[in-house]
Amino acid sequence: MLEKSSNVSLYSEVAYKISEIEAEMKRIGYWSLELLPDEAYEFQQAFAMDTMAFSQWLQFILIPRVRSIIEQKGDFPSESMVGAQAVREFDGDANASGLVTLLSEFDDLFRRSR
Numbered sequence: 001m002l003e004k005s006s007n008v009s010l011y012s013e014v015a016y017k018i019s020e021i022e023a024e025m026k027r028i029g030y031w032s033l034e035l036l037p038d039e040a041y042e043f044q045q046a047f048a049m050d051t052m053a054f055s056q057w058l059q060f061i062l063i064p065r066v067r068s069i070i071e072q073k074g075d076f077p078s079e080s081m082v083g084a085q086a087v088r089e090f091d092g093d094a095n096a097s098g099l100v101t102l103l104s105e106f107d108d109l110f111r112r113s114r
Contacts, residue, residue, distance in 0.1 A: 054089040
């Protein structure tokens with residue numbers, strides 16, 4: 001985990017990037033207006049691959065968790081691999097190329113802050 005003192009400017013950068021990710025998901029139609037069933041949150045695998053689609057994980061798990069860390073001024077993970085997962089999940093999906101770029105930029109925020 002990154003120490004809180006190193007997170008001062010990182011909070012605003014991450015908040016901005018998460019907002020960009022959400023906006024892009026909405027723009028390309030990957031944002032769901034329907035809530036997931038409770039059992040979808042009982043996942044056992046990384047990125048909840050066993051209970052939901054990657055775009056659902058972004059919307060219902062990643063984005064709320066990141067916003068919670070920002071709100072609570074908590075510690076961010078020392079690294080992120082959502083961009084790499086996005087490359088795998090959205091391979092061949094031309095609509096998602098901007099989203100993949102944003103998620104890779106999200107990962108880069110944590111690489112730069114080490």
